[in-house]
Amino acid sequence: QESPAYIIPVPTLPRGSYLLLFPEDVDGVIDTPAYAKGKSSRGASATAALEVNNDETEKIMKIPRTKAITRKLTSTDAEGQRLGxxxxxxxxxxxxxxxxxxxxxxxxxxxxxxxxxxxxxxxxxxxxxxxxxxxxxxxxxxxxxxxxxxxxxxxxxxxxxxxxxxxxxxxxxxxxxxxxxxxxxxxxxxxxxxxxxxxxxxxxxxxxxxxxxxxxxxxxxxxxxxxxxxxxxxxxxxxxxxxxxxxxxxxxxxxxxxxxxxxxxxxxxxxxxxxxxxxxxxxxxxxxxxxxxxxxxxxxxxxxxxxxxxxxx
Incomplete structure (x- = not known):
């Protein structure tokens, strides 16, 4: 009898996912780690919106999808003390x-x-x-x-x-x-x-x-x-x-x-x-x-x- 096949789940990046991005992730657009929200994920790329002050224009960043997945956070983390x-x-x-x-x-x-x-x-x-x-x-x-x-x-x-x-x-x-x-x-x-x-x-x-x-x-x-x-x-x-x-x-x-x-x-x-x-x-x-x-x-x-x-x- 053949062993059952095990399917490794593919990591997902739903719209609205919280991310913690670092300067090297976005070519130095930021000087310190910053929280962001995923906007879209297609193929090998993802876009995320950096959180900004009320008087600033929203910054949309394009990053590799694999990088975005590694930077993904829980809502508890992102909505809590934001220690990142x-x-x-x-x-x-x-x-x-x-x-x-x-x-x-x-x-x-x-x-x-x-x-x-x-x-x-x-x-x-x-x-x-x-x-x-x-x-x-x-x-x-x-x-x-x-x-x-x-x-x-x-x-x-x-x-x-x-x-x-x-x-x-x-x-x-x-x-x-x-x-x-x-x-x-x-x-x-x-x-x-x-x-x-x-x-x-x-x-x-x-x-x-x-x-x-x-x-x-x-x-x-x-x-x-x-x-x-x-x-x-x-x-x-x-x-x-x-x-x-x-x-x-x-x-x-x-x-x-x-x-x-x-x-x-x-x-x-x-x-x-x-x-x-x-x-x-x-x-x-x-x-x-x-x-x-x-x-x-x-x-x-x-x-x-x-x-x-x-x-x-």
Whole structure:
């Protein structure tokens, strides 16, 4: 007797289906994830209407049908807290019973919780732990430290954010600046002394492409200083800047496709921290075993008030 044939159901995309679209899905028409409704689905293509403010014209986007199906959501998700709009945003968080302000990137969500990549690995928390969104360069630079809530308040931290951005975006003191400020100089007077050679490598999901890269924090500083600051970079610097702060020598050596599913953390692709590569050594003269020792100390929470994250970022 022949075995019964099993028919695999074909995924459907009814009109009015909710979608969560990402910048790479619509050729950068949007800068952050946005909710949409399916309008039609024919053959290999589908059209969707991006949700807009009342004073804006409805934006109709054409995308591959297979992509639309992977971005399909339940009505509960789309009509609820809409956590998908947080994905890939840089944030400062303060988790109850943790006692620290931390700087991280939102990399996914499920149910009523966000997945946030942190120094010690991904965490799942309610959105109310987020103090505010910050610039990625602020998250990466400040993410080198952990700030005890008992010693810092968020107003003090926002002052540091503002000073950092002012230092990066202010006009150059020389006609043609040769370099951006080293991290130690950038942080001068704001936080405890930092090694002159301080730099770290961080995993970061490019908000425009969804690709998880490893970037040098100093490279991000250089990019913001020259490109976002509108300064003319010397040729030896310009060649290394790339088209976004996620383009760097480190990123070109290792990139990962970060899934854009709302249920998957997008940067934690190994057992290592999703935010910092703990075993990466970038300080001159710093031995790997010394790096690992400090890393373990940081993760164990035994360092005081402001923890200088001597871990590779």
């Amino acid at each position: 709009t947080w994905i890939r945003q840089a944030v400062c968080v303060c988790v109850k019973n943790d006692g620290f302000f931390r700087y991280d990137q939102v990399t996914g969500y499920s149910d009523s919780r966000l997945t946030i990549s942190t120094l010690s690995g991904p965490i799942e928390e309610n959105p109310d732990v987020i103090c505010d969104t910050v610039y990625p360069v602020v998250a990466l630079v400040m993410g080198c430290h952990q700030f005890e809530e008992s010693s810092w308040d968020y107003e003090e931290l926002t002052r540091i954010h503002d000073i950092l951005m002012e230092r990066l975006l202010s006009p150059p003191t020389s006609e043609v600046p040769q370099t951006a400020s080293p991290l130690a100089e950038l942080m001068q007077g704001l936080l405890p002394d930092v090694s002159p050679c301080f730099d770290r490598v961080a995993k970061w999901v490019d908000s425009h492409t969804g690709v998880c890269t490893q970037v040098s924090v100093q490279h991000v500083v250089n990019y913001v200083y020259f490109v976002d600051g509108g300064k003319s970079a010397p040729s030896h610097v310009k060649a290394s800047l790339g088209t976004s702060f996620c383009d760097s020598v480190v990123a070109s050596r290792k990139t990962e496709n970060a899934p854009s599913s709302q249920n998957v953390a997008q940067t934690n692709t190994s057992n290592a921290s999703g935010f910092f590569d703990i075993l990466r050594v970038d300080d001159e003269g710093e031995a790997a075993h010394e790096e690992a020792l400090v890393a373990n100390t940081v993760l164990s929470g035994t360092l005081p008030t402001v923890i200088l994250c001597e871990m590779p970022l």
